[in-house]
Amino acid sequence: MPQTSAPLSPRAGSRIRPRLIRYAVAAAAAAAGTLLAVGQPVGAVGLPRPGVAGLGNQLTVTYDDGAGRVVTRTLTCGDAATPDGRDACLRLDELGGPLAPVPAGQMCSMIYGGPQTARVTGVWGGLPVDETYRRTDGCEVSRWARMVPVLPSPADGMDGGRRMLPA
Structure with missing residues (x-):
């Protein structure tokens, strides 16, 4: 057998x-x-x-601080990576790309992390990306934290939310 x-x-x-x-x-x-x-x-x-595969790894990150301030940044990884985006590119390489959503039915602590939201769109590894990040519960807060410095650290983080890709 x-x-x-x-x-x-x-x-x-x-x-x-x-x-x-x-x-x-x-x-x-x-x-x-x-x-x-x-x-x-x-x-x-x-x-x-x-046309998508030829774009390399290029992402647009739109961050809303929850108080009405919206910032959009572009991250290009690979040969065209900027020195300012190098840490974010390395982090995405470690993660295998932007993190997928929390699975449906996943048990999460009901700890609110803040009103911040972010949307990551573009191409990673030749595949289209469109992910939304929030800080609404423990799972989402953890998912967000794993994406720093692609996403800014939260306002209560060690750098007051300033660690994000340059404009």
């Missing part, structure tokens, strides 16, 4: 599945968009749409 690999633990599966599903949906949407745009079938499903 052939041996099968052990199934993923519930915890590991809860981290991997949402990201895989998101990537599969993004790839299918990209393929469908290419088909509609050119009117011809694409070569293979799952390949990034033309």
